[in-house]
Amino acid sequence: MRKTCLVFVALVVISLFVFPTLGSKPAAAKEEFFTIYFWADMSRVYGFVNVPRLLGIQDAVYWVNKEKGGVQGRKFRVEWADHTNDLAVGATVYERWRPRKNFIFMAVCGSQENEAFHDRYAEDEVVVSSCGVSETGMYPAGYAFATIPLYADQFANFADVIVERWDQKKQGRGPRLAFMTYDTPFGKACLQPMIMEYAKKKGIEVVDQQFIPVIVVDAATPLTRAKKAGADFIYGQILWQTMTPLAKENERLGFGLKFGTCNFGVDEPLPIMGGKAAEGVMGTTPYRLWSETNDPFIQLATRITQEQGRRRKDLLNSYFLGWANILTIYDLLNQLVPKVGWDGVNSRVLRRQLERWGKEYDLHGLVKFDYTSDSRTPMVARLVEVKGGQWVPTTPYRRMPGIIRPDLKGPYKEPSTPPLPKKAY
Amino acid sequence: MERPAGIFDIRYEQDMAIVRTNPQWAFLIGFLILLTVLPLFAGSYFLGFMILTGIALIAVQGLNILTGYAGQISLGHQAFVAVGAYTTAVLMDSFHWNFFATVPLAGIAAAAVGVLFGLPSFRLKMLYLAMTTLAAQFIIIAFFNHAFPDYFHSVGGIRVNRPEFAGINFRNNEAFYYVVIVIAVVMTIIAKNLVRCRLGRAFVALRDNDLASEVIGIHVARYKLYAFAIGCFYAGIAGSLWATYYRSVNPLHFHLDVSIWYLGCLIVGGMGTAVGAVYGVVFLRVIREFVTFISPILSDFVSPMDAPKIGPALGIISWALVVILFLIFEPRGLAHTWEVLKSRFRHWPFKYAV
Numbered sequence: 001m002r003k004t005c006l007v008f009v010a011l012v013v014i015s016l017f018v019f020p021t022l023g024s025k026p027a028a029a030k031e032e033f034f035t036i037y038f039w040a041d042m043s044r045v046y047g048f049v050n051v052p053r054l055l056g057i058q059d060a061v062y063w064v065n066k067e068k069g070g071v072q073g074r075k076f077r078v079e080w081a082d083h084t085n086d087l088a089v090g091a092t093v094y095e096r097w098r099p100r101k102n103f104i105f106m107a108v109c110g111s112q113e114n115e116a117f118h119d120r121y122a123e124d125e126v127v128v129s130s131c132g133v134s135e136t137g138m139y140p141a142g143y144a145f146a147t148i149p150l151y152a153d154q155f156a157n158f159a160d161v162i163v164e165r166w167d168q169k170k171q172g173r174g175p176r177l178a179f180m181t182y183d184t185p186f187g188k189a190c191l192q193p194m195i196m197e198y199a200k201k202k203g204i205e206v207v208d209q210q211f212i213p214v215i216v217v218d219a220a221t222p223l224t225r226a227k228k229a230g231a232d233f234i235y236g237q238i239l240w241q242t243m244t245p246l247a248k249e250n251e252r253l254g255f256g257l258k259f260g261t262c263n264f265g266v267d268e269p270l271p272i273m274g275g276k277a278a279e280g281v282m283g284t285t286p287y288r289l290w291s292e293t294n295d296p297f298i299q300l301a302t303r304i305t306q307e308q309g310r311r312r313k314d315l316l317n318s319y320f321l322g323w324a325n326i327l328t329i330y331d332l333l334n335q336l337v338p339k340v341g342w343d344g345v346n347s348r349v350l351r352r353q354l355e356r357w358g359k360e361y362d363l364h365g366l367v368k369f370d371y372t373s374d375s376r377t378p379m380v381a382r383l384v385e386v387k388g389g390q391w392v393p394t395t396p397y398r399r400m401p402g403i404i405r406p407d408l409k410g411p412y413k414e415p416s417t418p419p420l421p422k423k424a425y
Numbered sequence: 426m427e428r429p430a431g432i433f434d435i436r437y438e439q440d441m442a443i444v445r446t447n448p449q450w451a452f453l454i455g456f457l458i459l460l461t462v463l464p465l466f467a468g469s470y471f472l473g474f475m476i477l478t479g480i481a482l483i484a485v486q487g488l489n490i491l492t493g494y495a496g497q498i499s500l501g502h503q504a505f506v507a508v509g510a511y512t513t514a515v516l517m518d519s520f521h522w523n524f525f526a527t528v529p530l531a532g533i534a535a536a537a538v539g540v541l542f543g544l545p546s547f548r549l550k551m552l553y554l555a556m557t558t559l560a561a562q563f564i565i566i567a568f569f570n571h572a573f574p575d576y577f578h579s580v581g582g583i584r585v586n587r588p589e590f591a592g593i594n595f596r597n598n599e600a601f602y603y604v605v606i607v608i609a610v611v612m613t614i615i616a617k618n619l620v621r622c623r624l625g626r627a628f629v630a631l632r633d634n635d636l637a638s639e640v641i642g643i644h645v646a647r648y649k650l651y652a653f654a655i656g657c658f659y660a661g662i663a664g665s666l667w668a669t670y671y672r673s674v675n676p677l678h679f680h681l682d683v684s685i686w687y688l689g690c691l692i693v694g695g696m697g698t699a700v701g702a703v704y705g706v707v708f709l710r711v712i713r714e715f716v717t718f719i720s721p722i723l724s725d726f727v728s729p730m731d732a733p734k735i736g737p738a739l740g741i742i743s744w745a746l747v748v749i750l751f752l753i754f755e756p757r758g759l760a761h762t763w764e765v766l767k768s769r770f771r772h773w774p775f776k777y778a779v
Contacts, residue, residue: 043738081717084740087671087678088477093717095473095598115582116673123596136581183570185580185677 033077036061036329037097037106037126039113041085048239049131049264049318050109054080056322057107059304064330071330072337087116098124104347105129107325111137111185114144122412125347125420127354129325131318134185135192138376139408143347145354146377147324147367148263151189151237153400154284154381156198158260161282161383161395162233163202178208178226180246181236187211190237190262194403207231214242219249227255235260240270243281251277258282263381267317271386278386282394286367286381287320291390297365320366327363328354348419351412368397373411375402443617460606464599472598478710479602479609480666485690485702486616487659492688493696494620495652496632497546498555501562502687505657507679508535509664511569514583514674515576524588524595524669528608531665532658538565539657546649550635562681570676582675585668595669605666612659617699619655628652629697689748695758704759712747716740 038057040050061076070076079097083090090113097103108114108130114137121128121143128144130137138146149157166175177199181187191209199206208229210222223246226234234246234257243265250257259281266283268290274281292298301323305315329350336345336353357371360380370379379402385394434440444450464472488502509531516522516530542561546554569577577583587596595601619625627648630638639645668674686709694705716739723739755762 080721082720083717086682088481088683089713089717089740091671092470092474092477092714096470099469112675112677115584115675116671116678119584119672134581136584185582185675188580 032074034071034074034329034333035102036076036078036326037103038078038080038108038325039083039090039093039097039106040080040109042080042082044085046085046110048241048316049321052314052316052319053107053109053131053322053325055310055314056319057326058322059301059308059310059319060323060326060330062308063300063304064326068330071333072342074342076326076330083113085110085112087113090116094120098126104345104350105329107322108132108144109321111189114138115185118142118144125351127347127350129328131321133377134189135405135408139404140410141374141376141412143351143412144376145328145369145371147321147328147369149284149286149378149381149400150403151186151262152192152195152198152403153377153379154262155190155195155235156401156403157284157381157383157398158235158282159199159202159204160398162258162260163204174203174205175232176205176207176230177233177235178210178229178231179206179236180208180210180212180222180226180234181238182214182242183211186264187237190235192403194405198401198403212236212238212242214239216242216245219245220253222246223249223253223255223257227253227257231257233258233260236265237262238265240265240267240273243270244273244278247274247277247281263287264318266384266391268315268391269313271389271391274386275389279388281386283384283391284381285317285384286378286397287317287324288366289384289391289393290315290317291392295365324363324367327366328369331363346419348414355412374409441621443621457610460610464602469598472602474710474714476598476602476605476670478706479605480663480670481687481690481710482609482703482706483612483666484660484663485687485694485706486612486699487656487663488687489656489691489696489699489702490616490619490628490659491652491656493691493698493701494625494632495628495649495656496635497543497649497652497656498551499558499561499656500555500681500684500688501542501558501560501565502656502660503679503681503684504562504565505535505539505660506664506667506683507565507569507674507676508538508657509661510668510674510679511577511583511664512661513665514585514668517585518583519576523590524665525590528662528665532661535661535664536654536658539653539660540650543650543653543657546653547646559681562684566676566679580676582673582678583668585672585674587669587672601670605670608662608666612662613699613703616659616702620699624648624651632697686744689744691758692748692756693751693758695760698758698760700763701758701760704763708759709744709747712743713740716743 038054040053041047042050042054057078061078064071065075081093083093094117103126105127108128109132111132111134114130114132115134118137119142126143129147130144131147133146133148133150135150135152138144138150162175168174179191181190196206208226208231210225212222238261243259243261247259261281261283263283263285266285270278270281288295288297290298332350332353333345336349340349354371355373357369359370359372360368361371362368368378368380370377380397380399382393382397383395384391432446439445444453463475484502484506488499491497491499512531512534513524513527516527517524542558545557549557570579587601589595593600595604620628627638627643630641630643631645631648635645671678690705690709691702692705693708694703695701720739751758
């Protein structure tokens with residue numbers, strides 16, 4: 001009994017130390033910093049997007065801190081966490097950050113987490129800059145802002161171009177399209193009913209739909225099926241890893257199919273890995289391309305990557321998504337702090353300012369955003385194509401139709417309650 | 426179970442009691458009080474951790490009944506969690522049911538689906554049965570991905586609102602914590618008691634030797650289905666809470682990794698004991714949290730390109746390493762280690778009872 005009592009007392013003493021620590025609220029960050037939170041899957045399915053994106057974030061922060069001397073007297077710093085594509089891990093990381101007063105701006109990538117946390121971003125008043133653009137992840141308008149166009153709009157851009165290029169008189173019919181995509185939220189984002197309606201409206205005949213894996217072992221079977229169905233074009237939310245074997249097999253079989261993909265398929269390895277077979281693959285992106293060496297932003301990014309000792313093979317196009325996150329908050333703070341001071345910066349003010357950016361806000365020449373009270377995504381993009389072993393733009397920036405379900409449209413309704421007590425430091 | 430010297434059972438009630446001694450009662454009451462007052466001083470992060478631990482615990486208790494007690498290996502437990510989650514989500518989203526009314530239905534739906542996938546257990550055992558439950562993982566998730574898009578909304582998933590009840594808004598973690606913890610405690614007590622009754626003893630007999638159990642009069646097929654039904658009922662309840670905690674369900678939330686993780690919890694905690702599930706879930710969740718804490722710190726010591734790989738590498742390695750080490754050195758899990766420690770403590774300074 002004496003031993004039991006001793007153990008009990010020891011447990012009580014330990015508890016007195018442990019539980020207050022668990023319950024304590026984290027201290028606010030040091031004053032001279034503005035903390036940007038980055039929360040993404042960096043190791044599993046979306047690791048290939050988010051690791052280069054983290055490099056982009058780090059390089060942009062380096063540029064702001066070193067060359068611009070910070071933003072309005074403060075330096076940026078990044079706190080990141082890898083949620084390993086597991087919502088349980090993501091949720092606890094989010095809960096760890098949520099009570100912090102400086103948790104007002106977060107970079108996110110992934111439709112899954114945006115869909116799950118969409119309402120909570122608004123409740124917790126954290127502005128999110130995200131490249132996961134499923135409709136229900138971004139809309140109804142709230143605190144999440146996209147850095148890439150909606151996938152439906154990206155398809156529309158592709159559809160517009162192929163229809164414009166199609167010689168109706170010569171062919172005697174409209175273009176025929178087969179969808180070949182992944183059986184995931186990302187992949188199936190191009191199979192929404194509104195996309196089918198848009199294709200029909202444009203005179204495109206959808207002849208086939210297939211699901212394929214990311215790593216295609218047998219490319220001949222799906223391609224043969226699409227060809228037998230009479231397809232001229234293949235469209236899918238597919239990545240370069242998938243596009244490469246498809247393009248090669250298409251060339252080997254002599255099918256002559258043309259491919260289209262979304263911004264995540266527009267990536268540097270495709271022309272390298274696909275070689276001649278990749279020539280003519282199309283995609284939509286609102287961003288500048290590494291091949292545009294005369295562009296001032298590309299020159300800046302190239303210089304920074306050299307200074308930072310980045311390897312060329314690590315700089316996939318999602319690298320620019322990281323830059324976009326940082327430049328967004330950089331511009332926001334530069335616009336707001338002179339007006340309201342650091343004490344006046346909170347998430348609600350950030351969101352309102354983003355909504356004031358309006359149509360086609362030019363983010364340092366990298367990308368143009370359409371952020372208004374009811375728009376949360378970029379609305380202009382270019383169709384790019386593999387030509388001469390690299391991605392090159394084949395159209396100027398074009399405005400996309402904005403294909404959103406009617407029930408998701410409308411401005412964000414700000415609550416009448418005062419803003420949460422948050423500070424930018 | 427050993428008890429301190431001088432404690433004897435002189436009535437059947439004492440022999441059957443789960444909590445037998447005054448110190449045990451004191452610890453139990455103290456623990457329950459601690460759980461009750463935790464939201465008063467714990468931060469939102471810790472409450473979030475407790476909620477997720479509670480949800481995982483309910484699912485693992487179900488798996489423990491199915492695999493730990495009845496010996497029916499399941500590699501698709503997360504799919505049954507998905508059935509519960511979707512049941513709650515659809516009932517709340519499409520039919521505007523109250524959350525609390527959907528919880529038992531989520532359990533029943535998962536139990537029904539569990540029975541369906543338990544049918545092969547009549548003819549299959551061990552690895553072969555594991556393969557059929559693995560099939561459940563894929564079939565069920567594909568079903569939610571493709572069937573009834575008007576209700577399940579395919580990959581878009583379903584948004585779920587946290588409940589309001591009797592003027593209490595369960596949107597904040599402080600309130601929802603009580604919902605999860607109460608259900609987790611009740612389900613754990615039920616699991617503990619379940620295996621002490623006729624049904625539980627039949628499960629254990631089945632696990633140890635199904636042929637012998639049939640000889641002594643246990644209807645093997647029926648009890649196997651009972652095990653599936655009860656195990657999956659637990660999974661369904663966990664799924665219901667899961668959907669409400671995350672406020673959204675999506676086929677991608679319910680992947681195979683989590684099913685395997687549940688099995689790991691059982692191995693680490695100790696299969697075939699109700700407290701083993703508790704130890705396993707808490708232990709592995711703490712490790713997981715520790716990894717998310719430490720990986721950004723460690724990443725400062727490696728190249729930026731390698732930095733993001735540290736967290737997942739640590740997460741996978743630590744999980745796998747812990748499971749392997751337990752399988753080698755303590756296959757009966759933390760529950761057994763705890764019993765050994767208690768026994769050592771009681772017999773000290775002797776090494777074992779004399």
